[in-house]
Amino acid sequence: MKREEILEKLCELFHEVSGNGTIQLQEADTAEDVEGWDSLTHVQLVVAIQQEFGITVSAREMQNWRCVGEILDSIQAKING
Numbered sequence: 572m573k574r575e576e577i578l579e580k581l582c583e584l585f586h587e588v589s590g591n592g593t594i595q596l597q598e599a600d601t602a603e604d605v606e607g608w609d610s611l612t613h614v615q616l617v618v619a620i621q622q623e624f625g626i627t628v629s630a631r632e633m634q635n636w637r638c639v640g641e642i643l644d645s646i647q648a649k650i651n652g
Contacts, residue, residue: 572647572650572651574643574647577624577643577646577647577650578596578598578639578643580623580624581596581620581639581642581643581646582594582595582596584616584619584620584623585605585608585616587619588612588615588616588619589605589606589607589608589612590607591606591607594606594607596639597639598638598639598640598643599638599639599640600638600639601637601638601639613633614633617633620642620646624646624649624650625650626646626649626650627649628645632645
């Protein structure tokens with residue numbers, strides 16, 4: 572799966588989890604940049620990512636994500652090997 576496709580799907584997941592359909596994610600975005608991205612939303616997002624992409628994310632990995640690009644890196648590495 573291409574990085575752009577993953578980002579598009581990740582954006583859809585953010586819309587669903589946050590209830591905010593106007594979010595447009597960029598790779599450099601952090602939780603501070605995205606309205607409604609708090610600790611609870613982060614956990615809900617991880618669950619949605621695991622279900623959507625059929626991957627497992629460790630607690631350590633989840634805690635180390637500092638921006639959207641790092642989330643993309645993790646997803647891409649897991650689904651593309």
